[in-house]
Amino acid sequence: MKQIIMRPELHKFNTCAQFTEEFGLGEGDLILTNEYIFKPFFGSLGLKVATIFQEKYGAGEPTDVMVDAIIADAAKTNCDRIIAIGGGTVIDIAKVLAVTNGESVDSLYDHVSNLEKKHELIILPTTCGTGSEVTNLSIINRTRAGTKTGLASEQMFANHAVLIPELLNGLPFGVFATSSIDALVHAVESSLSPKATPYTKLFGYKAIEMIITGFQKIVAEGRDCMPALMEDFLIASNYAGLAFGTAGCAAVHAMSYPLGGTYHVAHGESNYAMFTGVLKNYMEIKQDGEIAVMNAYLAGLLGCETDKVYDKLEELLNQLLPKKALHEYGVTEEEIETFTDAVMNTQGRLMANNFVPLDADCVRKIYKELY
Numbered sequence: 001m002k003q004i005i006m007r008p009e010l011h012k013f014n015t016c017a018q019f020t021e022e023f024g025l026g027e028g029d030l031i032l033t034n035e036y037i038f039k040p041f042f043g044s045l046g047l048k049v050a051t052i053f054q055e056k057y058g059a060g061e062p063t064d065v066m067v068d069a070i071i072a073d074a075a076k077t078n079c080d081r082i083i084a085i086g087g088g089t090v091i092d093i094a095k096v097l098a099v100t101n102g103e104s105v106d107s108l109y110d111h112v113s114n115l116e117k118k119h120e121l122i123i124l125p126t127t128c129g130t131g132s133e134v135t136n137l138s139i140i141n142r143t144r145a146g147t148k149t150g151l152a153s154e155q156m157f158a159n160h161a162v163l164i165p166e167l168l169n170g171l172p173f174g175v176f177a178t179s180s181i182d183a184l185v186h187a188v189e190s191s192l193s194p195k196a197t198p199y200t201k202l203f204g205y206k207a208i209e210m211i212i213t214g215f216q217k218i219v220a221e222g223r224d225c226m227p228a229l230m231e232d233f234l235i236a237s238n239y240a241g242l243a244f245g246t247a248g249c250a251a252v253h254a255m256s257y258p259l260g261g262t263y264h265v266a267h268g269e270s271n272y273a274m275f276t277g278v279l280k281n282y283m284e285i286k287q288d289g290e291i292a293v294m295n296a297y298l299a300g301l302l303g304c305e306t307d308k309v310y311d312k313l314e315e316l317l318n319q320l321l322p323k324k325a326l327h328e329y330g331v332t333e334e335e336i337e338t339f340t341d342a343v344m345n346t347q348g349r350l351m352a353n354n355f356v357p358l359d360a361d362c363v364r365k366i367y368k369e370l371y
């Protein structure tokens, strides 16, 4: 059984200047990022690199049309290395750029089993949630094929993942809240997964501790303490990425996709809408095993009895991001059936990692309870 995948070499720097010097950034390098990140952090460093600003190709999640346009412009730069500096969208696109010299998204999906790495890939996350810098999955909305599916290949792992806490300075509070809750969900879901191992749990449980104690500090002391905590949150997100990169995410993510996709709810927020609802239903089915370990661990962190952990956790998280019922997003009662079908028909990869199997009746019940 696979214990843990640790592919990119990990680095951490205090400043962006230290990173560019150590990695010798210059000609032959292409930085894929957003202008609002590049300008303040790299604009004054006088780098002789090519740049592509993702937002010039469209807003929101990566689509085949957006990525093909970026692939074409990247090919014109004749770069050797790709340096991705950004959140989930930028990182997902960069993983694709690493395996193409101009070939389109469709052709990459057609040849997914024998993709080759064409460029060295260096990833610098600028949010503290996805953990995507240490995974090999890229999710592209294939508008032409009418599907949103992941492209994953061994060749899409970064060569280097680089953590620079200062890149998180200026992260809007809402983005901080949704992305760090996403990281917490990665850590919890992967630790409860049947594919969890002592190695993934080492990273998963530590990430849970760092995120919860960080949230408690923010709630107790106010947002002024946040800059000093960004390094912890960035590392915790990376730990959670290492955990779910091997052990996988599960029903919380699976059930959040229909909500996020239909009502354009941020990934971390749609996860939060499902989070404790799924955990409570696991507990109704099975009270021992890893969930008992998890609840005891959460009780210790939250200072409560084990039977109160989900309510206490929600009480804490609500102070960063108030939880909403599904109807508040516009979901209708009839849609519960559509959502349930979507989960059962298209999210098998994630649903296979559930702590206990959940059938359509369970999924429908959870949606109804959260409605």
Ligand SMILES: [Fe+2]
Residues within 6 Å of the ligand: 130, 182, 186, 253, 267
């Ligand atoms: Fe996630």
